[in-house]
Amino acid sequence: MTLLTALARLLIFPGLLFAVPAAWFFLWVERKSVALMQERVGPPFMQPFFDFIKLLGKSTPPRIGIAGLLMRAWPLIAVSAAAGAVGLLPVLPLSGGFEGDLILLLALLELPSICIIAAGFSSRSIFGEIGSAREAALSVSYNIVFLLAIVSIAASQHTFRLDALASAPFTPLHWIGILAILVCLPAKLHINPFSLPNAEQEIYAGPMTEYAGPELAMWELSHGLEWVAGTGLVATLVAPHVGIAWLAACIFVAISFAVVLLLSALAAATARLAIDSSVRFYWQCTLIFAVLAVSSALFMRFRS
Amino acid sequence: MSYKIPMGPYHPGLEEPYKLDMICEGETVVDAELNIGFNFRGIEHLAETRNYVQVIALMERVCGICSFIHTLTLCQAMEKLTGLEAPPRAQYIRVVMAELERLHSHVLWAGIAAKLMGFKTMFMTCFALREKVMDVLQAISGNRVNYSMNHVGGVNRDIEDPIALVPMIDELEREMMRTVIPIFTTSSTARSRCAGIGVLTREKAISCAVVGPTARASGIAQDLRRDAPYAAYAEMKFEVPVEQAGDVRARLFVRALEIIESCNILRQALAKMAPGEISSAGEKLVFATGTATSRVEAPRGEVMYSVTWKENSRNPARVHVRTPTFANMPAVRWMVRGARLADTPLIQASIDPCYSCTDR
Numbered sequence: 291m292t293l294l295t296a297l298a299r300l301l302i303f304p305g306l307l308f309a310v311p312a313a314w315f316f317l318w319v320e321r322k323s324v325a326l327m328q329e330r331v332g333p334p335f336m337q338p339f340f341d342f343i344k345l346l347g348k349s350t351p352p353r354i355g356i357a358g359l360l361m362r363a364w365p366l367i368a369v370s371a372a373a374g375a376v377g378l379l380p381v382l383p384l385s386g387g388f389e390g391d392l393i394l395l396l397a398l399l400e401l402p403s404i405c406i407i408a409a410g411f412s413s414r415s416i417f418g419e420i421g422s423a424r425e426a427a428l429s430v431s432y433n434i435v436f437l438l439a440i441v442s443i444a445a446s447q448h449t450f451r452l453d454a455l456a457s458a459p460f461t462p463l464h465w466i467g468i469l470a471i472l473v474c475l476p477a478k479l480h481i482n483p484f485s486l487p488n489a490e491q492e493i494y495a496g497p498m499t500e501y502a503g504p505e506l507a508m509w510e511l512s513h514g515l516e517w518v519a520g521t522g523l524v525a526t527l528v529a530p531h532v533g534i535a536w537l538a539a540c541i542f543v544a545i546s547f548a549v550v551l552l553l554s555a556l557a558a559a560t561a562r563l564a565i566d567s568s569v570r571f572y573w574q575c576t577l578i579f580a581v582l583a584v585s586s587a588l589f590m591r592f593r594s
Numbered sequence: 595m596s597y598k599i600p601m602g603p604y605h606p607g608l609e610e611p612y613k614l615d616m617i618c619e620g621e622t623v624v625d626a627e628l629n630i631g632f633n634f635r636g637i638e639h640l641a642e643t644r645n646y647v648q649v650i651a652l653m654e655r656v657c658g659i660c661s662f663i664h665t666l667t668l669c670q671a672m673e674k675l676t677g678l679e680a681p682p683r684a685q686y687i688r689v690v691m692a693e694l695e696r697l698h699s700h701v702l703w704a705g706i707a708a709k710l711m712g713f714k715t716m717f718m719t720c721f722a723l724r725e726k727v728m729d730v731l732q733a734i735s736g737n738r739v740n741y742s743m744n745h746v747g748g749v750n751r752d753i754e755d756p757i758a759l760v761p762m763i764d765e766l767e768r769e770m771m772r773t774v775i776p777i778f779t780t781s782s783t784a785r786s787r788c789a790g791i792g793v794l795t796r797e798k799a800i801s802c803a804v805v806g807p808t809a810r811a812s813g814i815a816q817d818l819r820r821d822a823p824y825a826a827y828a829e830m831k832f833e834v835p836v837e838q839a840g841d842v843r844a845r846l847f848v849r850a851l852e853i854i855e856s857c858n859i860l861r862q863a864l865a866k867m868a869p870g871e872i873s874s875a876g877e878k879l880v881f882a883t884g885t886a887t888s889r890v891e892a893p894r895g896e897v898m899y900s901v902t903w904k905e906n907s908r909n910p911a912r913v914h915v916r917t918p919t920f921a922n923m924p925a926v927r928w929m930v931r932g933a934r935l936a937d938t939p940l941i942q943a944s945i946d947p948c949y950s951c952t953d954r
Contacts, residue, residue: 328718416599420621420935482712483783491710491939494605561783562712564936565621 303539304522305377312543313514314338316521319547320481320554327558338514345507357412361500364409365508371401372515379522380453381542382535387453392444395452396437399519402512403429403478406487409509410497421496424565425487431572432477432484435579439470442583443527446590457531463586468527470579475520475553477568479513483560484568521549596624599935601942603632609706612949614926614942618935626930626938628923633950641913646672646746646879649910654740656915657951659699662691663892664899665744668913670824671901674886676879678747682868685826687749689863690756691734691741692825692890693856697766698727699893700849700856703946704774707846710939711787719773726769730762748873756864763864767857775850788843792929792941795840802925805918806895807852808945811837811844818891829866830859842937842944849946881905885912894918894946917951 299305317338325332353361375398378391403425410422444450447458458464477484488496495501498509525545532538563571602613611632617625637656641649653668654661666688673679680688705720728738734753735741743749753759777784794804799812809816817834819827835851837844881903889898895918902912922945929941 328715558715
């Protein structure tokens with residue numbers, strides 16, 4: 291990957307220029323589809339954008355000292371990490387990549403979650419701290435499944451390059467891994483039944499309770515970018531390999547859109563689980579997916 | 595290390611202003627303290643400055659959900675002081691209104707419980723269903739919240755064609771059986787959030803003197819409609835659902851079964867409605883000196899009114915209201931002890947609290 295293609299991917303497509311409007315669009319799709327399922331009207335198309343602009347225009351209480359500095363820094367780090375993760379996705383054919391970019395993607399996908407945990411504790415709010423503790427417990431639970439699912443796909447293909455994985459032939463292991471990722475996405479995106487860190491009826495907005503104005507706008511943007519990155523990861527693994535750039539981009543957007551609808555339907559149809567039930571779910575049930583995937587990967591490796 | 599979490603007085607999980615201070619260790623609640631009094635309106639004192647017509651309209655505003663029950667209880671107490679008795683048709687109309695109010699209160703509570711579980715789709719479903727119950731209430735009384743149905747010695751409006759309302763009740767029951775009751779009774783999500791949490795044992799329920807569905811879910815078979823019948827309840831055949839588990843799920847079960855029983859009572863009342871007058875009150879009411887009490891089974895439990903009057907006075911000397919939440923709220927402390935923090939909104943809501951009525 292040359293510097294020019296790297297910059298183009300990070301800043302234009304599928305990076306910032308595409309990812310930011312896509313983040314607002316996916317946030318709108320999620321809110322609108324849930325509203326329609328609940329027989330409500332839902333927000334207008336531009337609402338996530340209006341929310342962002344409105345929050346940017348609000349002033350926030352002055353935060354002094356290192357805690358204030360950290361509180362301002364966490365959302366910016368989260369946005370940068372999520373945008374970087376989107377930029378790494380091999381959407382277009384021959385867009386290049388490098389050995390080990392999958393590991394970088396996983397690290398960038400995890401950074402917003404770490405920032406949320408740190409932000410909750412930095413805010414010194416009891417609700418923020420509880421939300422952060424929940425996010426940490428949830429993160430430890432679902433990440434094992436998430437990482438094992440991706441690593442097993444990579445191990446079966448003998449590569450940690452994203453573009454190689456995206457163009458690899460489909461195997462049952464591939465689908466097991468994708469299913470495991472899909473199971474983890476609701477927890478990663480804080481939607482029902484795993485919306486524990488921001489359970490408003492229990493702890494207000496959790497780690498976000500003390501945030502307002504431009505910093506909250508950045509958190510919203512980071513959340514939207516996480517949607518694009520999470521659903522985009524599934525889309526790149528599911529999408530058939532095509533040589534035409536615009537067609538590849540359209541397929542990527544269409545699959546991401548379908549995944550957003552699927553997750554929204556799940557969110558609308560379920561109640562929130564308690565933290566112990568959620569942790570038990572990921573440790574007991576979905577671990578089966580990952581164990582299955584790893585054993586399949588090892589089996590395929592010995593056969594080859 | 596323990597820490598204190600304040601829940602309220604203004605909180606997304608609470609319908610009304612009150613405060614639950616919880617002492618937690620990790621995600622487990624060790625102890626809790628309930629504070630009320632954020633919505634004191636001085637209604638009891640205001641009642642002493644209103645005449646016997648105005649006081650009914652005033653007491654209807656004690657609660658926005660069981661407004662009919664409050665006026666019914668007040669009017670029954672005032673009827674004892676005046677020696678009047680509502681005619682049979684009025685008694686049946688009172689039963690119909692009281693049961694419709696129970697239906698809409700239970701469905702509203704189901705919606706709130708669903709919201710507290712984070713199940714907003716179910717919340718919307720319940721509230722859409724509640725609208726249909728309110729449509730029936732509107733068809734009878736012309737109003738949706740404060741019905742202005744009761745006066746001393748009868749009711750203000752007749753149900754001209756009771757049988758015409760039966761299909762509406764059937765439709766309501768069908769909808770409830772299709773949506774609310776399955777969620778209440780068979781949904782695995784509801785089960786995982788409700789089973790075994792917020793347990794109030796029968797012994798503790800007796801010592802706290804809880805009432806209504808909260809008592810019935812802890813194995814105490816009490817219901818004023820059966821134990822001390824008023825209006826036309828003596829002529830109705832119905833079961834009093836009782837559960838033994840004492841947890842939130844048992845309270846869900848009791849309310850779900852009560853919805854079905856309410857539909858049964860409504861059909862009976864509409865079918866048997868006696869012809870005749872709807873009021874026995876004359877031009878002017880004469881009150882005897884003394885105190886009269888009246889008790890009614892509201893959706894949340896027993897409501898008690900104590901009305902004191904002095905002869906030749908237009909205004910009551912004292913009106914005292916005891917709402918079911920006043921009896922049930924001490925039990926919340928015992929229910930939340932040892933519970934997970936995530937369950938506390940649902941546990942405190944499981945008594946179907948109405949703290950603004952209690953503040954009155």
